[in-house]
Amino acid sequence: MDLTLIVVLVILLALFFDFTNGFHDTANAMATPIATGAMRPKVAVALAAVLNLIGAFLSTEVAKTISGGIIKEGDGGVQITPVLIFAGLVGAIVWNMVTWLFGLPSSSSHALFGGLIGAAIVGAGIQSIDFVVVLDKVVLPALIAPFTAGVVAWSATKLAYWITRRYDGRPDGRGGFRYGQIFSSSLVALSHGTNDAQKTMGVITLTLISAGLQPLGSGPEIWVVIACALAIALGTYSGGWRIIRTLGRGLTEVKPAQGFAAETSTAATILASSHLGFALSTTQVASGSVIGSGLGRRGSSVRWGTAGRIAIGWLLTLPSAAIVGAAAGLLANLGPVGVIIDTIVGTAVVVYIFWRARRNRVSSENAVKPVPLQGKSEVAQSGKAVKIEKVKPLKRERPRRSA
Incomplete structure (x- = not known):
C-alpha cells in the first residue's frame, strides 16, 4: 500500500480516536455541576470543550513520551511502521467504543497504549517495546496517581468541613461549594485536554517519524497540535451526554464540598x-x-467490593486492547488486503455501536435523569462506592398518664 495513503489513513484514524476520547472521558468533569444545578447542561459541556481546546496547547511532554518513548528507536528509526500504528488504533477504538456502549469501567488512555503495544509485538517483536518507559511513564503512574489524588482529596475534604463547621446541622449550609465546583470542574476539563489530547499528538508524530517524514526525537508539529485540540473539543461537545447521564446519579450523592475537593485534587494531580x-x-x-x-x-x-470491581476494570483495559490490537496487526501484516479488512471490520463495529446507542438516545434534556446502577463508568461507580450512613433519631418516650 502506498506510504502516503497509509499515513493519511492513520492520521484520520488517530483524530477519530481523539474524538471518541472526548465524548468517552472529558464530559466527566462537568457531571457534578450539572447534577447540582450550578450550570446548565449545554453551557457546561460547551465550557468543557473550550477548556479542552485550550489545555491541548499547554504542554507536549506526554506526546513526546508516546512518540519517542514506548516504542524503541533503532538505527533506521522507530521499530514500528505506520501500518502497525494503524492496527493499534483500530484496537484502541474498538475497545473504547465497546466499553462506552456498555458503560464498563475503561480508560481511553490505556486502550490506546494497549492497542499500540499489541500491534507492535506481533509486527515488530516484543523487543520493540521499551518496557522500562511503559513501567515508569504508564504503569506506575496508573497505580500511584489515583492513590495520591485520593489522599489529597481526603485532606481537602477534611479541611473544607473543618473551615465550615459552623454550618453543621443546616440542610444546605455548604451549598456555596456547588458554585465552587464550576471552577474545580473547569480545572479538570483543562487538565484533561493537557494530558489526553497529547496522546493523539504523540501517535501522529510517531507515524510521521516512522514514515521518515519527521526527524527522530522531534515533538509534534503545530498543525498536529491544532488538529488534535479541535478533535477532542468537538468530541466533548457532541457526545458527552451519555457519560454525563451515567455519572449523574453516582456523583450527586457526593455533597458539594466533597465534589469541590475531589475535582480540585483531580485537576492538580493531572x-x-x-x-x-x-x-x-x-x-x-x-x-x-x-x-x-x-x-x-x-x-x-x-463499599470496597465496588472499588474492587473498578480496579479489575482498569486492569483489564490495557491487555484487552492489546489483544484486539494484536489481532488487527496480524491482519495488517497480510498487506493491503489485511488493512482493508481491518478498516471494514473496524468501521462496521463503530457504526453498529453508534446505531445501538441511538436506540437509547441521550441529549441535554434527559442527561441528568437518574439511571440504573448497572452499566456505570468507574467514576460513577466510585461515587456509588461512597456510602453515607444515616443515623436514626432517638425515639422520645411519651409521659405516662396518671391513673
Missing part, C-alpha cells in the same frame, strides 16, 4: 503529571479523588 510527561487516565484519577473525598467526610464509608 496537571502535575502532564508537566512530568506521565500519561494518566483522567477517570482513574477522578475515581481515587471521589473515594478519598468520601472517606474524608465524617459518617461515610466505602
Whole structure:
C-alpha cells in the first residue's frame, strides 16, 4: 500500500480516536455541576470543550513520551511502521467504543497504549517495546496517581468541613461549594485536554517519524497540535451526554464540598503529571479523588467490593486492547488486503455501536435523569462506592398518664 495513503489513513484514524476520547472521558468533569444545578447542561459541556481546546496547547511532554518513548528507536528509526500504528488504533477504538456502549469501567488512555503495544509485538517483536518507559511513564503512574489524588482529596475534604463547621446541622449550609465546583470542574476539563489530547499528538508524530517524514526525537508539529485540540473539543461537545447521564446519579450523592475537593485534587494531580510527561487516565484519577473525598467526610464509608470491581476494570483495559490490537496487526501484516479488512471490520463495529446507542438516545434534556446502577463508568461507580450512613433519631418516650 502506498506510504502516503497509509499515513493519511492513520492520521484520520488517530483524530477519530481523539474524538471518541472526548465524548468517552472529558464530559466527566462537568457531571457534578450539572447534577447540582450550578450550570446548565449545554453551557457546561460547551465550557468543557473550550477548556479542552485550550489545555491541548499547554504542554507536549506526554506526546513526546508516546512518540519517542514506548516504542524503541533503532538505527533506521522507530521499530514500528505506520501500518502497525494503524492496527493499534483500530484496537484502541474498538475497545473504547465497546466499553462506552456498555458503560464498563475503561480508560481511553490505556486502550490506546494497549492497542499500540499489541500491534507492535506481533509486527515488530516484543523487543520493540521499551518496557522500562511503559513501567515508569504508564504503569506506575496508573497505580500511584489515583492513590495520591485520593489522599489529597481526603485532606481537602477534611479541611473544607473543618473551615465550615459552623454550618453543621443546616440542610444546605455548604451549598456555596456547588458554585465552587464550576471552577474545580473547569480545572479538570483543562487538565484533561493537557494530558489526553497529547496522546493523539504523540501517535501522529510517531507515524510521521516512522514514515521518515519527521526527524527522530522531534515533538509534534503545530498543525498536529491544532488538529488534535479541535478533535477532542468537538468530541466533548457532541457526545458527552451519555457519560454525563451515567455519572449523574453516582456523583450527586457526593455533597458539594466533597465534589469541590475531589475535582480540585483531580485537576492538580493531572496537571502535575502532564508537566512530568506521565500519561494518566483522567477517570482513574477522578475515581481515587471521589473515594478519598468520601472517606474524608465524617459518617461515610466505602463499599470496597465496588472499588474492587473498578480496579479489575482498569486492569483489564490495557491487555484487552492489546489483544484486539494484536489481532488487527496480524491482519495488517497480510498487506493491503489485511488493512482493508481491518478498516471494514473496524468501521462496521463503530457504526453498529453508534446505531445501538441511538436506540437509547441521550441529549441535554434527559442527561441528568437518574439511571440504573448497572452499566456505570468507574467514576460513577466510585461515587456509588461512597456510602453515607444515616443515623436514626432517638425515639422520645411519651409521659405516662396518671391513673
